[in-house]
Amino acid sequence: MTAAPRPALTERDYRGAATPTNRKASAVAATNTVVRPGSTKRSTSRWAPTARKLTPYAFLSPTVIVMLVLMLIPVIMVIGYSFMDNVITNKNPVFVGIDNYVEVLNDPVFRTATGNTLFFTLVSVAAHLLLGLGFAMLLNSPLVGNVTKALFRVVYILPWLxxxxxxxxxxxxMLNPNGVINYILISLGLTDKGIEWLSSPETALLAVTFINIWAGYSFYMVTLLAGLQGVPADLYEAARVDGASAFQRFWNVTLPQLKPIIISMSVLDIIWTSQQFALIWxxxxxxxxxxxxxxxxxxxKLAFSRYEFSVASASAVLILLLTMVLAFFYVRHQKARD
Structure with a gap:
């Protein structure tokens, strides 16, 4: 069996063939191609690394500008006002040094407000943690059905919404003398008349603290529930095999796993609660x-009731310093956690 004859090469095939001479000519032509100094290609390659470095800053610049205008500049202005006499009502304010800070620290109302803030904050944070952890463990328990869990989640999350x-x-x-709370207490025989919960000096602080607790425990519950669902089941199995009781499993397995979350949320809650204004007002x-x-x-009240803006600025700076201390511990904990 003979092979099929090969087709004859035409003159066009000879011209386009990759002969050594053609390859050499192509290489020389590529080498002799020089980019002009003023060309776009050279300019683009020169500024490309710088453009890549500046691109993230260009995206961040709107946020940075907003923060400077709305946060940093007002803070600097308030710090400056705290060292002057009344800056708003006085056309020509003068420098008075730390006199405003001395006045604030010697004010008995300031000391009373500091004590109330400490009580309000510490009791609220402790109750938030205990209630949030308790409800989170309830919703994470296998003894509760899925339908019941879904219903409880909706009910428990309502205060946060x-x-x-x-x-x-x-x-x-509800706390009005003719409100639901007093009606229930009178119906149960626990009191003879309606109690002025928010108007009585004996109960007002406890009442607002209770309201703040009711409004804030849901944040802990949702976060701790996510943390509980992330705890490996193997740890509980190993503890159960070793003969650990339910309390020992909670103390030695659950709490250590939730410790970073608890510390972070507690510091944040202290900052938020200590600055609570709208609920009290x-x-x-x-x-x-x-x-x-x-x-x-x-x-x-110093600023908008008594119009002592410089003294109010000094009080605001003191609150800022306290908040910065708490923020420092929070950032430090986050870095150690990372």
């Missing part, structure tokens, strides 16, 4: 007789 204004109005109506306004006066309401 309400705005501060709604919470304040709701509890003012819309329920008691700091009264009666400064019983519920907080650092936030005290500073607000």
């Amino acid at each position: 309400f705005t501060v204004a709604i919470i304040a109005v709701l509890w003012r109506l 819309m329920t008691t306004g700091g009264g009666p007789v400064n019983v519920t006066e907080m650092l936030s309401t005290y500073t607000y």
Whole structure:
């Protein structure tokens, strides 16, 4: 069997063939191709690394500008006002040094507000943690059905969904002398008449603290529930095999796994609760007789009730310093955790 004859090469095939001479000519032509100094290609390659480095800063610049205008500049202005006499009502304010800080620290109302803020903050944070952890463990328990868990999640998360204004109005109506709370207490025979929960010096601070606890435990519950669902089941199995009781499994397995989350949330909650203003202002306004006066309401009254803006600025700077201390510990903990 003979092979098929090969087709004859034409003159065009000879011209396009990759002969050594053609390859050499192509290489020389590529080598002799020189980019002009003013060309776009050379300019683009020169500035490309710099453009890549500046691109992230270009995306961040709007946020940085907003933060400078709305946060950094006002803070600097308030710090400057705290060293002057009344800067708003006085056309020519003068430098008075630390006189405003001395006045604030010697004010008995400021000391009362500091004590109220400490009580309000510490009790609220502790109750948030205990209630949030308890409800989170309940919702994570295998003894509760899925339908029941879904129902409880909706009920428990409701306080976190309400705005501060709604919470304040709701509890003012419920704690009214003719409200639902007093009606239930009178029906059960626990009291003979309606109690002025938000107007009595004996109960006002406890009442606003209770309202804040009710409004804030859901944040802990949701976060701790996510943490509980992330704990490996193998740890509980190993502890159960070793004969650990339910309390020992909770103390030696659950709490160590949730410790980073608990510390982070507690520090954040201390910062948020110590600066609580809207709830106090819309329920008691700091009264009666400064019983519920907080650092936030005290500073607000200095500025917009007594029009002592420089003294209010000094009080605000003191609150800022306290908050910065808490923020320092929070950032330090986060770095150690990472």
